[in-house]
Amino acid sequence: MDLQLTGKTVVVTGSTSGIGQAIAQTLVNEGATVVINGRDADRTKEAANAIQGSGKAVPVHGDVGSAEGVADFLERLKDVGDVDILVNNAGIFQPMPFFEISDAEWSRFFEINVMSGIRLSRALAPGMQERGWGRIIFISSESGISIPDEMVHYGMTKTAQLSVMRGLAKTLRGTGVNVNAVLPGPTWTEGVADFVAQIAEDEGISAEEMRKQFIPRFRPDSMIERFIEPTEIAAMVAYAVSPVSSATTGAALRVEGGLVDDLG
Numbered sequence: 001m002d003l004q005l006t007g008k009t010v011v012v013t014g015s016t017s018g019i020g021q022a023i024a025q026t027l028v029n030e031g032a033t034v035v036i037n038g039r040d041a042d043r044t045k046e047a048a049n050a051i052q053g054s055g056k057a058v059p060v061h062g063d064v065g066s067a068e069g070v071a072d073f074l075e076r077l078k079d080v081g082d083v084d085i086l087v088n089n090a091g092i093f094q095p096m097p098f099f100e101i102s103d104a105e106w107s108r109f110f111e112i113n114v115m116s117g118i119r120l121s122r123a124l125a126p127g128m129q130e131r132g133w134g135r136i137i138f139i140s141s142e143s144g145i146s147i148p149d150e151m152v153h154y155g156m157t158k159t160a161q162l163s164v165m166r167g168l169a170k171t172l173r174g175t176g177v178n179v180n181a182v183l184p185g186p187t188w189t190e191g192v193a194d195f196v197a198q199i200a201e202d203e204g205i206s207a208e209e210m211r212k213q214f215i216p217r218f219r220p221d222s223m224i225e226r227f228i229e230p231t232e233i234a235a236m237v238a239y240a241v242s243p244v245s246s247a248t249t250g251a252a253l254r255v256e257g258g259l260v261d262d263l264g
Contacts, residue, residue, distance in 0.1 A: 003242035006031030006055070010241065011083050011124070013037045013064050013116060014090030016047035018189035019139065022230030023087055023237045028053035030238060035080055037073065037090070039063045064090050065112035070119040082131065083124050085241045088117030089139040091157070093191065095150040106153055113157035118164060125168070125177060134177035135241040138165045139233075142185045142256035158183075162252055169250035178249035180240050185256030186219055188227040223258030 010027050014020040016038035024034045032055045038044040041061040048059035058080060062073025077083070091113045096105070117138050128134025143151075144158030162181055169179035186192065193207070200210035215222050236255045239245055254260060 001244065003030050003238055003244060005238070005242055008032045008084045008241075009035070009080060009082060010085040010087065011035040011037065011060075011077070011120070012087040012089055013120065015087075016040075016043050018191060019184065019187060019230045019233050020087075020089040021047060021051075022234040023089065024057060025051050025053065026231065026234035026238050027241070028055040028057055030242075031055045032085075033058060033080075035060045035077065035083075037062060037064065039069075064116040064120065067115075067119065070116065070123070074120075074123055082127060084128065084131075084133065085135045085137075086120055086124050087137045087139065087237060087241065088120060088161075090116050091139065093151060093154045095148075095195070096153070098149070098152050101153050106156075109153045109157050110160070113154070114160045114164065117161065121164075121168060121179075125172065128177045129172060129175045132176045133243075135245075136165075136168065136177065136179045137237055137240055138162075138179075138181040139237075140165070140181040140183050140252065142183050142254065142259050144183065145252075145260050145262075165252070166250050173249075178240075178245065180245075180248060180251045180253055182233065182236050182240060183252055183254045183256055183260075184233045185222065185228050185254075185259050186215065187230055187233060189230060192227070219259060221259050221261060226257075228255065228257055 010032050012024045015024040015036045027034050034057050036048040036057050036059050044061040045059040048057040051057035060076050063069035138161045140161040141158040143155045144162050147155035165181040196210050197207040200207045233255050
């Protein structure tokens with residue numbers, strides 16, 4: 001299927017590694033011009049240079065986890081031109097017992113995981129609306145529906161993203177700008193590998209053994225019974241940002257391996 005992304009300009013925040021990098025590579029493969037974003041200028045340029053395809057990757061660094069950082073990023077982004085598609089992927093996670101989560105941590109998670117997407121959507125959606133076409137994606141999580149008790153603050157931000165997505169989709173109804181969320185399940189990224197390795201160290205077993213045990217022990221409701229690959233998330237995003245997804249908006253699109261046990 002031709003996803004009709006040639007000539008589209010896409011911003012993918014937090015795209016120097018993990019799911020964001022996989023999304024960027026997939027969209028470049030489809031012919032899009034993709035803005036690669038990370039906090040460090042050198043690492044962002046290095047990540048962009050590593051992405052090859054029929055489209056192109058353009059490095060634009062900036063810390064989107066604060067109001068000041070978003071403003072700086074948007075100023076640099078002016079050199080790229082009009083943005084057709086925004087993928088709000090930047091985010092953090094960290095397991096922490098509820099009673100140990102400080103006010104500062106609640107605020108930090110909300111700033112990075114939620115406000116980054118709000119600020120960028122507020123800045124870029126009006127241009128999409130004026131041009132009569134656009135796509136905005138929030139990379140949420142199945143944790144926004146099935147809140148993990150080991151990181152309630154993370155789950156809260158993922159639920160918040162779903163509310164923002166739905167409200168923004170309603171705001172932009174009839175404009176040609178579609179807004180959706182993609183909900184990954186446990187995905188094998190660098191960050192998750194580090195998390196699994198720490199559990200393995202705590203239990204005195206190898207990281208590889210813990211990788212095998214993790215899904216049956218900690219996510220036993222997974223129907224695919226394995227970690228998801230970043231490219232599998234990217235495939236859903238590629239559809240959702242494309243012109244062929246014209247009837248899909250205001251939706252929470254799951255790529256979580258069947259973990260969430262409801263029919264919604």
